[in-house]
Amino acid sequence: MPVKEKDHSIRAIARCIAVLQAINRGSGLTLTEIAHSAAIPHPTATRIIKTLIDEGLIEQEPARKRYRPTALVQTLSCGFQNHDRLVVTARPHIMRLTQQFDWPISLATRVGQAMVVRDSTSTITSLTFNNYYPGWQVPLLPSASGRAYFAYAPADEQAELLKQYRTSGQGIDSLTLRDFESGDAVRKIREQGYAAVARNHYSANPGKTSSIAVPLFEGDRLVGSLALIFFSSAMSMTDAIQRLLPPLRDTAAAISRDLIQTAA
Known part of the structure; x- marks a missing residue:
């Protein structure tokens, strides 16, 4: 990069x-x-x-x-707070989802203006162009995982991130930025409960994959997002949302329940 x-x-x-x-x-x-x-x-x-x-x-x-x-x-x-418990808790759930539908799942958390992959099931399926290893970064607002996270982030966190985008002027088109600044994009994502991006341009194979993502919580605390990535040529976004969104939501809910239990 x-x-x-x-x-x-x-x-x-x-x-x-x-x-x-x-x-x-x-x-x-x-x-x-x-x-x-x-x-x-x-x-x-x-x-x-x-x-x-x-x-x-x-x-x-x-x-x-x-x-x-x-x-x-x-x-x-040395001073970095890792997400080991999040990864360990989520791993069996995202593996089961990939084993059921074959499409890879990525677990990501926010670092600055990027979403960083903490775990991915891309290595256990052939339905992927690339293995998205832990540490792989995708931009915040252009990505489904980032949008799902941003929409549910606290208002002060959203304001700071938008300020950083306005200052840097990098990584996002002006129309998308205005959509998030106006609150329209956030309202839509919250109403739907997910974010979706067709033909991802930021991926290792631009335009060949699409993504749907949901936020991931531990209780009331937002901890990251789950994204399901599929070939753009394999199905339409409408079909993907109809078929794959419900089990993706169920997986996020199961991870959240387990996070609360392991924290007790």
């Missing part, structure tokens, strides 16, 4: 983060592959890699010119 310019940001740090994320995703990339993945010039990638090696965060593989993260990268997440 290209490094985007933002007001008051430090470009060198943004590029360094992009390089580290690329290496962490690929785990064994060449210099050229790193530069391409991070969308930065080759000489810049070279300098950043040398710095990361000096700091002990990455290393060169002994037998070839490929780079991988070291155990030291784990120190960057």
